[in-house]
Amino acid sequence: MSEPLVFELGRSGRLAGAQVPEAGAAVDLPPEMLRDSRPQLPEVSELDAVRHYTRLSQRNFSIDTQFYPLGSCTMKYNPRGCNTYAMLPGFLQRHPLAPEDVSQGFLACMYELQRMLCRVTGMTAFSLTPMAGAQGELSGVAMIRAYHLDRGDTERTEILVPDAAHGTNPATAVKCGFAVRELPTAADGDLDIDALRRLAGPRTAGIMLTNPSTLGLFERRIQEVRDIIHGAGGLLYYDGANLNAILGKVLPGDMGFDVIHINLHKTFSTPHGGGGPGSGAVGVGERLEPFLPTPFVGIGADGYRWVDAADHPKSIGRLSAFMGNAGVLLRAYIYMRMLGRRGMERVADYAVLNANYVMARLAAAGFDLAYPERRACHEFVVTLKRQAREHGLTAINLAKALLDRGFHAPTTYFPLLVPECLLIEPTETESKETLDRFVDAMADILAEAQVDPERCKQAPVTMPVRRLDEVRAARKPDLRYRP
Amino acid sequence: MSEPLVFELGRSGRLAGAQVPEAGAAVDLPPEMLRDSRPQLPEVSELDAVRHYTRLSQRNFSIDTQFYPLGSCTMKYNPRGCNTYAMLPGFLQRHPLAPEDVSQGFLACMYELQRMLCRVTGMTAFSLTPMAGAQGELSGVAMIRAYHLDRGDTERTEILVPDAAHGTNPATAVKCGFAVRELPTAADGDLDIDALRRLAGPRTAGIMLTNPSTLGLFERRIQEVRDIIHGAGGLLYYDGANLNAILGKVLPGDMGFDVIHINLHKTFSTPHGGGGPGSGAVGVGERLEPFLPTPFVGIGADGYRWVDAADHPKSIGRLSAFMGNAGVLLRAYIYMRMLGRRGMERVADYAVLNANYVMARLAAAGFDLAYPERRACHEFVVTLKRQAREHGLTAINLAKALLDRGFHAPTTYFPLLVPECLLIEPTETESKETLDRFVDAMADILAEAQVDPERCKQAPVTMPVRRLDEVRAARKPDLRYRP
Amino acid sequence: MPFIPHTGADTDAMLKTIGVAGIDELFEEIPGDLRLESLEGIPDAMTESEVGRLMRRRAARDEMALNFLGAGAYEHHIPAAVWELTTRGEFYSAYTPYQAEASQGTLQVIYEYQTMMASLTGLDVSNASHYDGASALAEAVLMAVRCNRRSTSRRVLVPRALHPHYRAVLETITSTQGVDLVDLPYDPAGGHTDTGALDDHAGEDVTAVVIPQPNVFGVLEPVDTMTDWAADNGALAVGVVNPMALGLLKPPGEWGREGAAIACGEGQPLGVPLSSGGPYFGFLTCRQALVRQLPGRLVGRTVDVDGKPGFTLTLQAREQHIRRSRATSNICTNQGLMVTAATIYMSLVGPVGLRRVAALCHARTAALAAGTQSIGGVSVAFASPHFHEVVLRLPVSGNEVLERLRAQGILGGADLGRWYPELGDAVLVCATETRTGQDIHRYVEALGSAIGGIGDGP
Amino acid sequence: MPFIPHTGADTDAMLKTIGVAGIDELFEEIPGDLRLESLEGIPDAMTESEVGRLMRRRAARDEMALNFLGAGAYEHHIPAAVWELTTRGEFYSAYTPYQAEASQGTLQVIYEYQTMMASLTGLDVSNASHYDGASALAEAVLMAVRCNRRSTSRRVLVPRALHPHYRAVLETITSTQGVDLVDLPYDPAGGHTDTGALDDHAGEDVTAVVIPQPNVFGVLEPVDTMTDWAADNGALAVGVVNPMALGLLKPPGEWGREGAAIACGEGQPLGVPLSSGGPYFGFLTCRQALVRQLPGRLVGRTVDVDGKPGFTLTLQAREQHIRRSRATSNICTNQGLMVTAATIYMSLVGPVGLRRVAALCHARTAALAAGTQSIGGVSVAFASPHFHEVVLRLPVSGNEVLERLRAQGILGGADLGRWYPELGDAVLVCATETRTGQDIHRYVEALGSAIGGIGDGP
Numbered sequence A, B: 001m002s003e004p005l006v007f008e009l010g011r012s013g014r015l016a017g018a019q020v021p022e023a024g025a026a027v028d029l030p031p032e033m034l035r036d037s038r039p040q041l042p043e044v045s046e047l048d049a050v051r052h053y054t055r056l057s058q059r060n061f062s063i064d065t066q067f068y069p070l071g072s073c074t075m076k077y078n079p080r081g082c083n084t085y086a087m088l089p090g091f092l093q094r095h096p097l098a099p100e101d102v103s104q105g106f107l108a109c110m111y112e113l114q115r116m117l118c119r120v121t122g123m124t125a126f127s128l129t130p131m132a133g134a135q136g137e138l139s140g141v142a143m144i145r146a147y148h149l150d151r152g153d154t155e156r157t158e159i160l161v162p163d164a165a166h167g168t169n170p171a172t173a174v175k176c177g178f179a180v181r182e183l184p185t186a187a188d189g190d191l192d193i194d195a196l197r198r199l200a201g202p203r204t205a206g207i208m209l210t211n212p213s214t215l216g217l218f219e220r221r222i223q224e225v226r227d228i229i230h231g232a233g234g235l236l237y238y239d240g241a242n243l244n245a246i247l248g249k250v251l252p253g254d255m256g257f258d259v260i261h262i263n264l265h266k267t268f269s270t271p272h273g274g275g276g277p278g279s280g281a282v283g284v285g286e287r288l289e290p291f292l293p294t295p296f297v298g299i300g301a302d303g304y305r306w307v308d309a310a311d312h313p314k315s316i317g318r319l320s321a322f323m324g325n326a327g328v329l330l331r332a333y334i335y336m337r338m339l340g341r342r343g344m345e346r347v348a349d350y351a352v353l354n355a356n357y358v359m360a361r362l363a364a365a366g367f368d369l370a371y372p373e374r375r376a377c378h379e380f381v382v383t384l385k386r387q388a389r390e391h392g393l394t395a396i397n398l399a400k401a402l403l404d405r406g407f408h409a410p411t412t413y414f415p416l417l418v419p420e421c422l423l424i425e426p427t428e429t430e431s432k433e434t435l436d437r438f439v440d441a442m443a444d445i446l447a448e449a450q451v452d453p454e455r456c457k458q459a460p461v462t463m464p465v466r467r468l469d470e471v472r473a474a475r476k477p478d479l480r481y482r483p
Numbered sequence C, D: 001m002p003f004i005p006h007t008g009a010d011t012d013a014m015l016k017t018i019g020v021a022g023i024d025e026l027f028e029e030i031p032g033d034l035r036l037e038s039l040e041g042i043p044d045a046m047t048e049s050e051v052g053r054l055m056r057r058r059a060a061r062d063e064m065a066l067n068f069l070g071a072g073a074y075e076h077h078i079p080a081a082v083w084e085l086t087t088r089g090e091f092y093s094a095y096t097p098y099q100a101e102a103s104q105g106t107l108q109v110i111y112e113y114q115t116m117m118a119s120l121t122g123l124d125v126s127n128a129s130h131y132d133g134a135s136a137l138a139e140a141v142l143m144a145v146r147c148n149r150r151s152t153s154r155r156v157l158v159p160r161a162l163h164p165h166y167r168a169v170l171e172t173i174t175s176t177q178g179v180d181l182v183d184l185p186y187d188p189a190g191g192h193t194d195t196g197a198l199d200d201h202a203g204e205d206v207t208a209v210v211i212p213q214p215n216v217f218g219v220l221e222p223v224d225t226m227t228d229w230a231a232d233n234g235a236l237a238v239g240v241v242n243p244m245a246l247g248l249l250k251p252p253g254e255w256g257r258e259g260a261a262i263a264c265g266e267g268q269p270l271g272v273p274l275s276s277g278g279p280y281f282g283f284l285t286c287r288q289a290l291v292r293q294l295p296g297r298l299v300g301r302t303v304d305v306d307g308k309p310g311f312t313l314t315l316q317a318r319e320q321h322i323r324r325s326r327a328t329s330n331i332c333t334n335q336g337l338m339v340t341a342a343t344i345y346m347s348l349v350g351p352v353g354l355r356r357v358a359a360l361c362h363a364r365t366a367a368l369a370a371g372t373q374s375i376g377g378v379s380v381a382f383a384s385p386h387f388h389e390v391v392l393r394l395p396v397s398g399n400e401v402l403e404r405l406r407a408q409g410i411l412g413g414a415d416l417g418r419w420y421p422e423l424g425d426a427v428l429v430c431a432t433e434t435r436t437g438q439d440i441h442r443y444v445e446a447l448g449s450a451i452g453g454i455g456d457g458p
């Protein structure tokens, strides 16, 4: 059954009475400043609103209901305790401008979070203010820029980015005023070091890498990369979206990175919320400390305190009206305290175990690995090039067929360099049984496509809608209801 | 897709680690007192538990997702605010034995709730301790018993109960040591007054009535009934499950009732929770005050205080370990404060409007009313006797066909005296649009049965399971999983 | 109009369809002299915002910093997932699962619950819950009376060391059924039921024996001896147990040679907050042979017309809505949502967790008891082993000490003198797994100074 | 192992399938000299129970009784349903709706949200959210720079009465793009932007004008004049608005003759708690013609292969995952869950409720301002009309007064001297609909005695 729009449920004059104050407050404003058009907000009863949004929620897949082997996204279990405790009234009611003397409880959490993030990355300072990975990148690359400019080095106008990189990397570099030079990937999945040597030079402001890469492969020659970039006078930026694979195994700081952002909504399990909020906390080594975005938390004589622009004059500045996504940060903090030291070490252990297990089983089931000679890190790439050709089993067809079997699809068509690819990341919080059922479903789809190639093109058939006309959506954009 | 049992998801040795303290606490108890069998509890991860119970929840109908025209049950909207505020930490953490000096916040709510319940019923005192309607009945009938015995009147061994009554009424009377005499219903739906005159007498301890009756009809000769019973020396018990129909319109106390219970989970909108908890708060007129169950809240010099057995020596005693379903009572209290005086008066207005509207539309759509000459109160009875005979559209077939159309079924086969009946109660919180869609679905089922009588026997087909084998369930009871 | 969706236009259209001029006409069957003008004495409506403010103020007013009070209701850690899931609309606002096909979620939860509770108590079957522990005991005793066909006396032996509120509820509910409750004294040194007193009833027609484990003093009863005595004397043994304790202790089904016939108790420790005493839930389990006398709802697994497994309420012929005056009980609405919470709780802690939590509670109370021994005049009142609750005898009145602790934000325990005049100088104290070493230290300090303060007098 | 389900047997079986002897082998591609022995400086794990206790203590520590601080983040009533629904697992733990068929819930919510925000701001289209109000403004300005093809200067006029934090973020994000931010002073008497200063720029190449409504002082700007000035001078008008105010005030799309081209702002007042400043959400709406320069996600309605209506992300060619270095923005993850909350909030209050809440906030602040006039030396700093926030000029330092109010549990407002040296004796005060007459009375009393105290002071 389809669910009407909330506007269609409404009737003029209907009111959720308990939510609406009585009429009658005087408005002494000049009439020309007032609105006369009535905004198109729904007029529904409280029951209708509750029922509508409850029913809509049921039209979603989610971690709480399905397995999400979604590469690059680290869809792990979001502990409900993190939600409950981050939503304690004292935290929810705290005003962002509440002075430090009445904020020590909250500041203590943020300070400790900064310290823990330093420990797991090998950086010396962290700022929690970026509100998503892309904003973390922006602040990181802006710091690289500020660093060079501060030294009077004005010629560094390029940022190197591998072709496998996430789209936010090149987009960010440009948003920071740099030109992007793309680095090819070698046949073995590592960076093409020769190309790197060719491209690195006096115009190189820095390189943006994630290690393991978005191919799920650990960049084995990372020390060489470091030497080349540092040798050329550039800095290394670490996209921490894939930190899950190496938590407690190797520190980005030890690999030579100068700056890092971490997607707390990935490795530190804050929920994705149907597309955010996240947090892209950013960490730096000593060289970049002066440029860290404000505010962050320091310690003073009277306890924890905010470090603001005034105390940190070379900072690249503010990224948000207040201090970033505090509620997300609290969730990450709680999660880290529940994991503890040993728990964090285990994250990579089991994330990598799960990925390699699924990889081995899928290979045995007849799927082609993009890099069969390599170990998977927390994720790996399968290519359906052969199956697409032979049975019409493209990545998208397989993705939709999985939905019908109760699994979210892996990431498809990313990284762009592998044709008909699936990027599969099981995460450490899924059990062997779930992984086995997933592999069985994959094998089942493959078998079905071999027998009846048309079938998978029809999928999904069990969802609230079947395949949507995206061309029409883009050609004649309907972005808003008009009655 | 079916959902496995939680036990089937488990594996020996698996643990939801964040919920389990470390091993190692010393147990210095004699070994023969310790358990050596391991209880059959699931061994699952936290994710698996969360996913399993989230998925199970989605296999339910509920007010938050569907319309429930369920007669006698008053399935109205349960405001989320009642839940949120009743679950404030201060309320959840309050120990039931916390002394009065540290309980004034809670006691104030309970005292005011008692007073409001007196006001809406015309009673002089209330006790909130009964934990459901049936326990309210038990305490009420026990008070009637105690009253007669207290006066030395030991011959009153019978309770009169109409044939239309809810099953808890006769069951309760027996549990209080009485014999039940059943009263027939007259053709017009009112009580058979002649039969009442015949049955009432010196053995009559009292009568249990609900008005409106479970037929959804207001007992018009209620004053005559009162005179007959009181004249015979008996007392009148009011089953307040149907209070929604008369809230603010007429007081049970004015009708002559001596004792009443109210299902707060009906009229005062505390949630049904898939089968409880409820609350059956019990109220009395002056004659029965001495017998009221304890504890209840009074006022003393130092503020609110518990009135316990010691202060109330003729009380029938305690009904629960502490004070009843406090959390349910808080929800009812919050709801009543949000309704306020005018809001309460409107409950009956719109509950009765909705019921008469649906009744009129269903009659026009070809359904037979059990009492076409009467006004509906908050509910009414439809009989499918004709349709069952002509098209096989029995009450159960219609009920299941409604499920497929996204509506919960009405109450079926109750009251017992009307063949193939549906007891339909829309409540005041449903909108005209919802009622119209319901009537349309009913009409659609009827039309379909006329064309294709087999079809409705197949229903439901869209639920997680189709019709269940209840005979097998009762013959070979499988009440517990055994691996 | 809070919670009423009708616009003026809706109302008009509906009245027209019905064929009346106004809503008032719909009430015309109510005799005129009974019709109310308007409700009196009900305050005006508050918005949710206003009522929220009121409730926050009242809730905050009663908050206590530290709780060492148990006596039938225990503060355990409740995993956040328990109530985040339990209050999902689909559980919270669902009706009783009479329409099985539209209620498979709740039904499966109850089936899982029945499995867990039966196993936890070591018996065969569990019902879908009763109101609370005390009322479940009353039902269990009535059930025993129905089941024990060999006995006609309706005489039930009840330890004095049973929680006095349970005893009171038993009295209220069974007295109208002619049940005769006979006290069994407790051993003043050990705190357990005096088994010698049992022997005074040997040879009598005894219908049932109630066996609390632990008893109200936290003391462990000689359950094997008592259960065997019952078997030897033709009585049914009815266990009243703390389910958390069963993570550690021998379950009723394994007491003595044959096990208890029926077990019941308060489910609150399994994921239900203290919340002023309710809603909690009573559990009730029994041997297979007694299932048709078991009151309350039961969920069974069966198959649908396609052979697919599913769940449904079953054996309803025992219940009031079918059997009416001859039903096993009058219970209808029970405590479904609490059962949902408990099922999720038990799933999250599992067998290992339950055992560890129980052991930790026990260890914490032991540490507290040990700590208080350094205070002059404080001693553990009873010598027998106890579980996670202990009676401390004080050199001064328990009531006064508790009042002084309260002034420091500590709920210091239960004043036993209220229930047992002979124990006016004793308090019942409980430290669950949620009380840290620091809390216990604070308690001991506060207790010492409270006693000192009273000693010094006014 | 918290959150890891593997039993020893599972791990063994999985290693065997992979064909390695131990987990360590899976990390063999990491150069040996980089491999960490173990993490240092991370505390040991806490159970959920332990961490809950810690967090409760810390949360309680910061609680303040009464809040009169606004300055960009406002304490409004949030209906309980908003977060009970928003935190449902299916919203909370869902991924970005890239797989449309499995995300119709979230997609429809966003489509409804887009409709509401577009209408509320009086513009044609809305994106699916930005991080917060300040970063949304930065994106709006960058968007204006891209859209205004007639202008090459990248000069953007920014009122000094824009919230200084917004100004700072604008600086951080646009400075690397060569955008030139030029201050517009405020009228010292009125508190609104000095339109005379605008005229100094007449004839210049100005790319865009930022128009806050209300501005940081709560003062209403001459939006019609400013918007018309922009139109007359070839600049695009970018409105930064409080969405709650739009329940009452003229929306950006209706400012001046043509309306603003772009509107943005902080969505927090629409159902999002204060929570230390985030997560909130920024909204961004614009005229139809500019849609292909609008950054961020967009949801469109379309049909499936059977012709059934459904929702999907659309116009993704503007975004980084398709267009990479040439994308309109680098934004990827946005504030989806906050949008869910806001959509539910707006559904519950509706057009009538939003207007009434706005009017009530305004009336409460007016009452507060009036109340303080009886205190010697206190005056309303600015004469122009304001919405729900007011600058009070004090006879003493604002900072000191606020400190004294804090000692009484009152957050008394924002110390404007921090941002505007010329306003060191001024505080910015806000009373929303959640502050009662009694609260306001308490504030006035406390303010009076704080000022008195300082007057007497050492």
Ligand SMILES: Cc1ncc(COP(=O)(O)O)c(C=O)c1O
Binding pocket: A072, A073, A132, A133, A134, A135, A166, A168, A169, A210, A214, A239, A241, A242, A263, A278, A279, A280, D331, D332, D333
């Ligand atoms: C590798 C990588 N980098 C960067 C990002 C961007 O992070 P965000 O979506 O939080 O902006 C993502 C996630 O989407 C990612 O997978």
Ligand SMILES: Cc1ncc(COP(=O)(O)O)c(C=O)c1O
Binding pocket: B072, B073, B132, B133, B134, B135, B166, B168, B169, B210, B214, B239, B241, B242, B263, B278, B279, B280, C331, C332, C333
């Ligand atoms: C008329 C009537 N009386 C009594 C009851 C019993 O109430 P409860 O289920 O709360 O015990 C009900 C509801 O089930 C009812 O409808």
